[in-house]
Amino acid sequence: MTDTVTQAARSAEEQGPGDGADPGSDRLTPQELATLFLFESLDADQLAWLSEQGRVETRLEGDVVYAEGDPATCFFVLVEGCVAMRRWVEGTNVEVTRTDQRGVYSGATTAFVRSETDKRYANSLVAVHDSRFWVIDANAFGEKIRAWFPMAMHMLEGLATGMRNSQLVVGQRERLLSLGRLAAGLTHELNNPASAAVRATASLRERVSKMRGKLSHLASAEIDGHEFAAMVDLQEAAVERMAKITRDLSPLETSEAEDELADWLDDHDVQGAWDVAPVFVAAGADVEWLDELAGNVSPEVLSDAVHWIAYALDTEQLMNEIEDATTRISTLVGAAKQYSQLDRAAHADIDVHEGLKSTIMMLKHKIMSSGKITLVKDFATDLPRVPAFPAELNQVWTNLIDNAVQAMPDGGTLTIRTRLERDDVLVEVADTGTGIPPEIQERIFEPFFTTKPVGEGTGLGLDISYRVIAQRHGGDLRVESVPGSTRFQVRLPLVTPERLRTSE
Numbered sequence: 362m363t364d365t366v367t368q369a370a371r372s373a374e375e376q377g378p379g380d381g382a383d384p385g386s387d388r389l390t391p392q393e394l395a396t397l398f399l400f401e402s403l404d405a406d407q408l409a410w411l412s413e414q415g416r417v418e419t420r421l422e423g424d425v426v427y428a429e430g431d432p433a434t435c436f437f438v439l440v441e442g443c444v445a446m447r448r449w450v451e452g453t454n455v456e457v458t459r460t461d462q463r464g465v466y467s468g469a470t471t472a473f474v475r476s477e478t479d480k481r482y483a484n485s486l487v488a489v490h491d492s493r494f495w496v497i498d499a500n501a502f503g504e505k506i507r508a509w510f511p512m513a514m515h516m517l518e519g520l521a522t523g524m525r526n527s528q529l530v531v532g533q534r535e536r537l538l539s540l541g542r543l544a545a546g547l548t549h550e551l552n553n554p555a556s557a558a559v560r561a562t563a564s565l566r567e568r569v570s571k572m573r574g575k576l577s578h579l580a581s582a583e584i585d586g587h588e589f590a591a592m593v594d595l596q597e598a599a600v601e602r603m604a605k606i607t608r609d610l611s612p613l614e615t616s617e618a619e620d621e622l623a624d625w626l627d628d629h630d631v632q633g634a635w636d637v638a639p640v641f642v643a644a645g646a647d648v649e650w651l652d653e654l655a656g657n658v659s660p661e662v663l664s665d666a667v668h669w670i671a672y673a674l675d676t677e678q679l680m681n682e683i684e685d686a687t688t689r690i691s692t693l694v695g696a697a698k699q700y701s702q703l704d705r706a707a708h709a710d711i712d713v714h715e716g717l718k719s720t721i722m723m724l725k726h727k728i729m730s731s732g733k734i735t736l737v738k739d740f741a742t743d744l745p746r747v748p749a750f751p752a753e754l755n756q757v758w759t760n761l762i763d764n765a766v767q768a769m770p771d772g773g774t775l776t777i778r779t780r781l782e783r784d785d786v787l788v789e790v791a792d793t794g795t796g797i798p799p800e801i802q803e804r805i806f807e808p809f810f811t812t813k814p815v816g817e818g819t820g821l822g823l824d825i826s827y828r829v830i831a832q833r834h835g836g837d838l839r840v841e842s843v844p845g846s847t848r849f850q851v852r853l854p855l856v857t858p859e860r861l862r863t864s865e
Contacts, residue, residue, distance in 0.1 A: 387417050389440070389495055397464040397495070399438060407509060414505075415497040426468075426486040426494070433469035433480040436502050442492025447485045459489060469499035551690060558686035565679040572672035579665050591657035595650075596670045600677050603644040610642075618642045625651055631664045637671045644674045710746040713754070713786055713853070717777060720758040727763070733772025741779045747786050748857045753829045757838075760822040761790040761849050768794030768847060785836070785852040797842040805840065 391408035394400045443461035447454050507514045619638045625648050626634035658666045765775050773793035780787040806827045830838040837852040
């Protein structure tokens with residue numbers, strides 16, 4: 362349903378503001394109706410029916426004729442006076458147009474289009490001066506229009522239904538495609554740590570088996586109890602030292618340390634020195650530690666002792682790898698849960714950063730896959746919480762970040778910035794791509810408008826984002842773009858607008 366102010370009217374000079382109407386009557390005669398451009402082509406029977414069904418109503422200056430969002434029950438035609446149409450736009454009641462043109466119509470302007478849903482006024486109509494209207498019941502008017510102009514109504518209904526169904530189907534497809542892309546990225550991100558955990562588990566099983574074998578061999582060698590106790594103490598000390606290592610050696614330093622330990626092991630007849638040395642270097646062991654070990658066990662069991670401790674250290678490293686991999690998986694699952702908002706209320710006071718971080722995590726594979734995009738997160742440290750629908754906001758972040766990445770096929774910088782601006786939280790998604798041409802910047806939020814090749818874009822991402830921000834949150838979404846710098850700015854109010862609070 363849309364409100365229309367036609368421009369095909371006769372000029373006010375031709376008709377005069379009160380021409381042919383009887384101010385004292387509550388109806389207009391067929392002859393009076395014929396002077397209104399809207400009805401001038403109707404025949405006598407049609408005018409007679411309208412005269413019988415309609416009525417004249419008066420509104421004083423400042424009166425609201427009808428309010429946006431109320432059930433659309435009546436069709437209004439201005440007979441005399443001046444009116445203004447208003448709509449809520451981004452939390453502000455904006456005057457869309459003002460007219461004193463006799464015969465202008467508004468109200469239930471799509472009453473003749475059949476619909477399964479109840480129609481509501483898409484704007485508000487306010488009397489600027491004392492005004493008179495010819496008013497008719499929308500349902501009765503719609504039925505008669507369909508009977509009088511069946512072909513035109515079939516075409517209009519087909520157009521309205523087609524547009525509505527198209528937007529519904531394509532919108533669902535857009536959400537499914539977005540979900541599919543996110544699922545593919547998430548699967549890729551999960552695959553790496555999952556594979557690492559599987560590999561580490563297999564290696565861990567092998568190391569534990571070998572450690573049991575060495576322990577059995579040591580036991581059969583009738584090792585002295587004091588020697589075994591010393592070995593255990595040295596093993597525990599090595600594990601603790603490994604856990605406390607904070608400095609990574611350079612490749613050259615690592616190579617030199619391994620050579621030094623391997624030489625010591627060869628000098629002491631330890632088998633497989635080149636396999637064991639890297640394990641001890643990774644654990645932070647040095648020649649002094651090996652000298653201490655050699656001083657606490659007999660030369661006969663030194664090789665077995667070294668390997669037993671090496672397997673223990675290797676086992677500890679593998680367990681750390683498994684812990685890191687599973688933690689990564691848990692983090693990704695947590696991000697997916699945060700992104701989908703499965704455990705959150707539909708509307709709540711939220712931390713915008715949580716949604717941004719989870720969205721970045723979900724899109725990380727796409728952002729980093731080219732290896733040419735630099736991600737910069739410039740988040741304010743004192744950002745207050747905002748009332749919002751978190752799952753819907755996450756869809757907005759997805760659309761904006763995805764568009765920014767696609768705008769930089771050859772690489773660039775993706776910047777996500779947050780700030781507090783007076784009574785709004787500002788979220789800015791910026792890229793260093795080619796920019797949006799000035800001639801299409803005003804159209805990018807239109808449904809089905811896209812600059813992508815046929816089949817690669819639905820043209821609904823920014824339309825959905827705009828409606829989520831403006832209509833659902835009472836905020837603002839705008840773009841500033843020049844070659845090399847495109848910035849989409851989202852402003853979210855810290856307080857839910859009254860019109861949205863009363864509709865929750």
